[in-house]
Amino acid sequence: MSHADPxxxxxxxxxxxxxxxxxxxxxxxxxxxxxxxxxxxxVAWAMLAIVRGETVNAIWFVFxxxxxxxxxxxFYSKFVERKIARPDDRRATPAEYKADGKDYVxxxxxxxxxxHFAAIAGAGPLVGPVLxxxxxxxxxxxxxxxxxxxxxxxxxxxxxxxSTRRGGRSLGQMxxxxxxxxxxxxxxxxxxxxxxxxxxxxxLVVVNALGESPWGVFSVGMxxxxxxxxxxxxxxxxxxxxxxxxxxxxxxxxxxxxxxxWVAETxxxxxxxxxxxxxxxxxxxxxGFIAAVLPVWLLLAPxxxxxxxxxxxxxxxxxxxxxxxxxxxxxxxxxxxxSRDDGPVWGGALFPFLFVTIACGALSGFHALxxxxxxxxxxxxxxxxxxxxxxxxxxxxxxxVMALVAAVSIDRGIYFAMNAxxxxxxxxxxxxxxxxxSLGLTGVDLTPEMLTTLAQQVGEETVVSxxxxxxxxxVGLALIIGQWIGGSGMMGFWYHFAIMFEALFILTAVDAGTxxxxxxxQDSIGNVVPRFKDTGWRFGAxxxxxxxxxxxxxxxxxxxxxxRGGINTLFPLFGIANQLLAAIALAVVLTIVARRRTFGSLxxxxxxxxFITVVTTVGSLQKIFSxxxxxxxxxxxxxxxxxxxxxxxxxxxxxxxxxxxxxxRNSFIQTSLSVIFxxxxxxxxxxxxxxxxxxxxxxxxxxxxxxxxxSKIFAPAGILATREEKExxxxxxxxxxxxxxxxxxx
Amino acid sequence: MHRSVRGRxxxxxxxxxxxxxxxxxxxxxxxxxxxxSRAHPGSVPLSEGDFWRMVYREQDLNPSGRCC
Numbered sequence: 001m002s003h004a005d006p007x008x009x010x011x012x013x014x015x016x017x018x019x020x021x022x023x024x025x026x027x028x029x030x031x032x033x034x035x036x037x038x039x040x041x042x043v044a045w046a047m048l049a050i051v052r053g054e055t056v057n058a059i060w061f062v063f064x065x066x067x068x069x070x071x072x073x074x075f076y077s078k079f080v081e082r083k084i085a086r087p088d089d090r091r092a093t094p095a096e097y098k099a100d101g102k103d104y105v106x107x108x109x110x111x112x113x114x115x116h117f118a119a120i121a122g123a124g125p126l127v128g129p130v131l132x133x134x135x136x137x138x139x140x141x142x143x144x145x146x147x148x149x150x151x152x153x154x155x156x157x158x159x160x161x162x163s164t165r166r167g168g169r170s171l172g173q174m175x176x177x178x179x180x181x182x183x184x185x186x187x188x189x190x191x192x193x194x195x196x197x198x199x200x201x202x203x204l205v206v207v208n209a210l211g212e213s214p215w216g217v218f219s220v221g222m223x224x225x226x227x228x229x230x231x232x233x234x235x236x237x238x239x240x241x242x243x244x245x246x247x248x249x250x251x252x253x254x255x256x257x258x259x260x261x262w263v264a265e266t267x268x269x270x271x272x273x274x275x276x277x278x279x280x281x282x283x284x285x286x287x288g289f290i291a292a293v294l295p296v297w298l299l300l301a302p303x304x305x306x307x308x309x310x311x312x313x314x315x316x317x318x319x320x321x322x323x324x325x326x327x328x329x330x331x332x333x334x335x336x337x338x339s340r341d342d343g344p345v346w347g348g349a350l351f352p353f354l355f356v357t358i359a360c361g362a363l364s365g366f367h368a369l370x371x372x373x374x375x376x377x378x379x380x381x382x383x384x385x386x387x388x389x390x391x392x393x394x395x396x397x398x399x400x401v402m403a404l405v406a407a408v409s410i411d412r413g414i415y416f417a418m419n420a421x422x423x424x425x426x427x428x429x430x431x432x433x434x435x436x437x438s439l440g441l442t443g444v445d446l447t448p449e450m451l452t453t454l455a456q457q458v459g460e461e462t463v464v465s466x467x468x469x470x471x472x473x474x475v476g477l478a479l480i481i482g483q484w485i486g487g488s489g490m491m492g493f494w495y496h497f498a499i500m501f502e503a504l505f506i507l508t509a510v511d512a513g514t515x516x517x518x519x520x521x522q523d524s525i526g527n528v529v530p531r532f533k534d535t536g537w538r539f540g541a542x543x544x545x546x547x548x549x550x551x552x553x554x555x556x557x558x559x560x561x562x563x564r565g566g567i568n569t570l571f572p573l574f575g576i577a578n579q580l581l582a583a584i585a586l587a588v589v590l591t592i593v594a595r596r597r598t599f600g601s602l603x604x605x606x607x608x609x610x611f612i613t614v615v616t617t618v619g620s621l622q623k624i625f626s627x628x629x630x631x632x633x634x635x636x637x638x639x640x641x642x643x644x645x646x647x648x649x650x651x652x653x654x655x656x657x658x659x660x661x662x663x664x665r666n667s668f669i670q671t672s673l674s675v676i677f678x679x680x681x682x683x684x685x686x687x688x689x690x691x692x693x694x695x696x697x698x699x700x701x702x703x704x705x706x707x708x709x710x711s712k713i714f715a716p717a718g719i720l721a722t723r724e725e726k727e728x729x730x731x732x733x734x735x736x737x738x739x740x741x742x743x744x745x746x
Numbered sequence: 747m748h749r750s751v752r753g754r755x756x757x758x759x760x761x762x763x764x765x766x767x768x769x770x771x772x773x774x775x776x777x778x779x780x781x782x783s784r785a786h787p788g789s790v791p792l793s794e795g796d797f798w799r800m801v802y803r804e805q806d807l808n809p810s811g812r813c814c
Contacts, residue, residue, distance in 0.1 A: 101781030101810075102774075102801065111768040118769075124814035198814050239795040241765075242770040296809075297802035303771055304812075312769075359814075366813045373810045508812050515809035535807055577812070742780045 015739075016731035018711045019089030019381075022722040032117040034074070041067025048333070049138060055328040056137075057406045062322060064147050065401045069394040072149035077390040080154060080690065083601035084593055085161045091207060094168045095378050099742065104168070106713060106743045107378040109387060109572040113719075118308040120156070120367045122505040124360030124578075125396050127205055129404035130476075131571060132357045133415065134345040136335035137353050137408045142406065147362030148357070148397035151608035154366045155582060157389035158589045158605065162374035164379055165705040168209045171372040171585060173521075175684075177704045178591040183687035187584050188520065190680045191369070194577040195517040196548065198366065200555035201574040202506045203288070204566050207280045207556070208468035209499050214273035215459050217280070219260035219496055220503040221273075223303065224287075226252045230302035243717035246305045253306065257496050261459055274461075281560045284510070285553040291470070291507075292514040292545050307508050310501045311417050318402050325483045327409040337439060342630035343655045344420035345467075346571050352615040356575025361400025365392065365581025380743065382507035383717035391719075407469075407474030413437075413446030413464070414454060418472050423567025423653030432464040459492035467567040475500035510552075517548040518522075523543075558666050563659040566650075569633075572623065573670060579616045580681050583609060586642060587688035594695040595702035601693075613685055620678035623669055633674060637667035713741040774801065 014046045024030075038232065048056060081087065095106040107115070132140040163169055169177075174185030202311060210216045230249045238244065263269035275283070291299050337343040338350050346357060360366070371389060378583025379385060407415065416439065417425060417432040425432035429448045435444045455463045458478055461570035463471065478494035519535060521544045526533030532540045586609040593605055626632030628650075629639050633726050640663045654660040695702070716725040732740065767773060775797050782791040792800060 098783060099785070101778040101785070102804065105774070105777060105781075108768060111765065114765070114769045119810075120813045122812055122814050195811070202814055235795075239798045240772060240775050243767045244771045246770060295802065296805040297798075301802060301805065308769065309766075364813065366811070368814055369811050425774070505812075509814055512809060512812045516811045519809060742777060742784060 005374055015712055016714065016735070017712050017728050019383075020714075020724045020728050022717075022724045033180075033578045034071070035573035037067050037070050038411055041071065048141060049093070056333075058322055058325075058327045058329055058409060059139065061137075061329075062319075062414070063507065064141070065398055069143045069398070070204040072153075073391060073394060076149060077153065077157065077386050080390075080601075080604055080725060081383075081386050083606060084158065084598060085382075085385065085600075089163065089381045089383050089384065089714075089717075090270070090711055091382060092301075092707070092713075093164055093379050093382060094376060095380060096711060096713055096741075097706075097709040098167065099376075101742075103374070104377045106741065107746050108518055109380060109384045109715060109717075110719065112375065112378050112380075112384075113388050114312065115309075115316070115378070116388050117395050118369070119310050119370045119374070120360075120364070120392060121311060121396045121399055122130075122360070122509050123202060123502050124364065124366075125400035126403045126473050126502060128358040128360060128575070129343050129400045130407040130469035130472045131419070131567070133331070133404060133407040134140060134335065134343045134419070135338040135350055135354060136332050137187045137329060137404065138333040139338060139350055140358055140404050141401065143354060143358055144362045144397055144400045147358075148393060149422045151582075151612065152361075152363035152367070152397065153390040154604060154608060155363060155365075155394035155585055155589070156371050156393040156595075157386060159368045159585055160371040160376060160379075161382070161385040162589065162592050163165060164376040164382060164385055164706075166441065167706045168376040169372065171368045171588065174372065174704075175584065176589050176594070177722050178588050178595070179684065179691065183587075183684055184563040186680050186683040186687075187588075188308060188524070190580060190584060190684070192517060192520050192524075192676070193673070193676065193680075194365070194581050195513050195520075196551040197555060197577045198575055199510050199513040199517075200559065201567075201570055202551040203281070203284050203510055203552065203556045205468040205470050205558040206503050206506050206571065207277050207284065208466060208567065209470040209474075209503065210275070210280050211277035212274055212461055213264075214270050214433065214494075214501050215260040215264035215496055215500075216503075217273040217275055218263045218269065219256045219500050220507075222256035222392070223253065223306070223500070223504055223507070224299070226256065226304065227299050227303040230305070234302065235297055238279060244307055245302070246309050249302065249306050250309055253310075253500065257500055258492060260496060264459065277560050278557075281556050284507075285549060285556065287507075287547045288510050288514055288553070289545060291511040292518065292549070293542060300508070300515075303504065303508050303511075305347065307501075307504050314498075314501050315399055317481065318406070319398075321481045321484045322402060322405055325480050325718070327480055327483075329405070329408050330443065331408040331412050331415075331443065336439075336703070341628055344416060344424055346568055347630040348572055348619075352619040352622070353572055353575075355615045356572055356579050356619055357614075358400065359575050359578040359582075361397050361403075363579065363582050363608065364396075365578050365583070365585055368581065368585030380713060380715040381711070382738060383716060387718050403473055403559055406480060407472055409480060410472065410476050411444075411450065412441060413444040414475070415442075415472060416441075417446060417451055417468050418463050418475070419469075419742075420465060421467060421568050423564055425464075425465050427465050429462065429464060446566045457488055457491040458495035460495070465565070467565050469567070470502045471500060471667040473502070511569045514548050514552070517551075518544045521548060555669075556660075558669065561662055562666055563663065569666070569670065570634075572619065573673060576616055576619050576623070576674070576677055579612050579619075580677050583612050583616055583681055586612065587684050591688050591691045591695070592704075594692040597695065597701050599696065609685075616681055617678065619675045623674040624678070633667045633670040637664055637671060640667070641724075713743065715743070 044060045048061040098104040154341050175187035230245045233245050341349040358638045413436050429451045433446050477498045478491040481494050482491045522532045559570045590605045623723050629635045640660050779791045
């Protein structure tokens with residue numbers, strides 16, 4: 001490893017400076033501004049946590065979140081930067097020293113922020129908070145906001161920074177470098193399994209949203225021909241006109257939503273597009289295989305453009321709508337289910353399961369894969385990693401807060417009628433009303449009219465037992481945006497607009513996830529059978545794609561066929577998997593920090609790592625060993641196996657022997673997965689802790705960073721340039737055009 | 747006054763258009779040509795159609811995940 005003295009690279013051949021130290025100047029105005037932000041944030045938290053009037057104005061959620069983000073971004077992330085990352089803008093980033101005009105391209109920080117955000121944000125932050133609303137609004141809100149500033153954003157920032165220092169190396173490669181072979185392999189196996197689980201459960205969310213919904217099936221189905229058209233347009237008609245084709249695609253998408261409403265009203269449309277969940281699940285499996293073997297230009301790339309377009313648009317729309325409409329929240333801050341472990345939406349107690357149910361939005365391990373993927377190859381200056389990594393994650397957290405607001409602005413009776421499995425509500429309006437009212441929840445008085453009116457307004461056959469979070473979010477969003485634009489007459493449109501964009505994000509994730517998993521599998525098999533390393537080999541590619549699709553397809557079918565409703569039992573597994581990946585990412589970061597011998601600040605990483613290790617370990621242990629059948633997979637397995645052995649023909653949610661056998665089978669697989677997750681976590685954590693202790697005893701600095709290359713470009717670090725940065729920028733702008741560096745977005 | 751409002755709207759619109767285009771990656775070809783001419787002077791860069799073909803072929807071979 002070369003460790004050039006930074007002073008060697010201080011000045012580069014008569015170019016203006018490439019780095020600026022901006023010292024903050026504390027003017028009275030600035031002090032007053034930050035005091036004001038702190039005060040407003042404090043008041044907002046007090047309104048949510050202590051005052052808790054009959055009805056809480058949703059604007060307090062926005063203030064609590066934004067003020068906390070601002071303060072932690074300004075002070076805590078800066079502290080992490082100074083203590084751990086220690087960026088040096090005199091060092092070139094991979095985008096500069098590996099520049100190839102294609103993958104490694106220095107990109108404007110504001111553009112890269114949007115790019116990174118679009119890659120990390122998907123359906124996750126929209127679904128998790130909706131499900132977590134069963135415990136009331138407060139536990140979820142606290143975890144989303146506190147979790148992100150202390151854990152999620154720290155993880156994203158540091159993984160991005162260290163990957164940038166390592167030439168854009170992936171998390172798997174960094175795990176091998178830092179944790180050695182065993183830790184590295186454990187990380188790769190965990191990533192592969194997590195890909196399978198996450199893909200399956202995201203697909204389950206779409207299946208549940210589209211089941212028995214001709215409008216939804218038609219409009220989401222139309223995204224496929226629209227994407228194909230865009231792909232052909234870009235390849236043969238007008239290459240490179242991405243904004244133009246995205247606008248056309250967006251217009252077609254809106255037409256598909258409106259058209260879906262008409263088609264669903266016709267007799268032929270209703271017959272053709274009313275599909276049961278099993279059929280849709282098989283449709284997604286077949287689609288997933290085809291989409292993953294088709295060339296990227298035809299389907300994935302165009303849908304990616306649409307999805308980026310929609311992501312930014314919808315989030316701005318929802319934020320503006322919440323601020324304008326300011327819905328009143330009368331859900332209790334902490335609900336009856338917060339102290340129980342048998343909630344109807346998902347099983348398990350607040351600790352640890354709230355912290356796995358809300359993953360994306362607070363802390364999401366999956367982001368570590370993105371932060372060590374394309375983003376580090378495009379970053380212009382090391383100091384920008386704070387804005388993009390930490391700041392990007394704050395933005396995703398804000399999306400989660402808005403999803404939570406949308407979910408809790410719905411009547412609580414309706415919320416439980418929508419999110420409880422059909423085994424509890426019997427799937428009928430009367431059954432749902434009787435069951436919800438029997439719960440004895442305060443302030444809940446559900447009537448059949450409430451459910452039928454709502455179903456009619458959003459253009460659905462029924463809203464009972466539409467589990468998975470997506471339909472609930474869509475109802476919340478339709479209620480909020482509908483109050484602003486279009487009233488109740490447009491609720492059907494907004495509902496299906498929400499379903500459409502969630503499905504769009506998820507289908508892109510399914511397709512991309514299958515591809516990534518296929519390459520990882522080919523690489524692993526390639527160690528034994530070298531031919532598989534050749535990714536251009538058609539047979540190997542198809543076989544590995546089929547294996548990965550079969551993997552997530554099996555979990556999906558298991559979820560669809562589960563009599564207790566797949567979300568209730570499978571969602572915790574999804575969360576545990578994602579948080580396990582976070583534990584791995586933080587363990588890798590911990591080892592890197594320890595080996596750089598910056599021990600004084602190790603707690604910044606150790607704190608979230610310890611917390612998430614306890615959460616995933618306790619969660620997995622409960623899933624394996626808990627005697628409560630609402631929580632423990634093995635307890636469920638034994639209960640149903642014994643019942644079958646005793647000759648019983650129905651038990652609990654299972655009305656017949658076939659359903660009972662399904663539960664026996666599913667709970668066995670779920671137990672096995674929990675065991676694997678637990679073992680992998682412990683292997684990785686143990687390796688990481690060993691390496692950290694070794695680093696503490698030794699005196700040697702181990703840093704796998706790429707050798708220092710002096711930088712010859714300049715760019716400001718944050719969203720707004722400081723005064724010093726503007727002065728330096730002006731010097732660069734005066735250079736003749738042929739001496740200015742090649743940068744994207746300028 | 748009237749003119750400055752229009753000027754501001756115009757600037758705002760072109761900034762938004764710049765952002766959307768850059769976000770979707772529309773200027774990647776221009777940038778590639780610029781890079782080629784600097785790093786490999788004298789070489790003939792690919793045509794726009796061929797450039798995008800190459801970009802998508804590389805994406806086929808180096809997939810990147812999307813988060814949940």
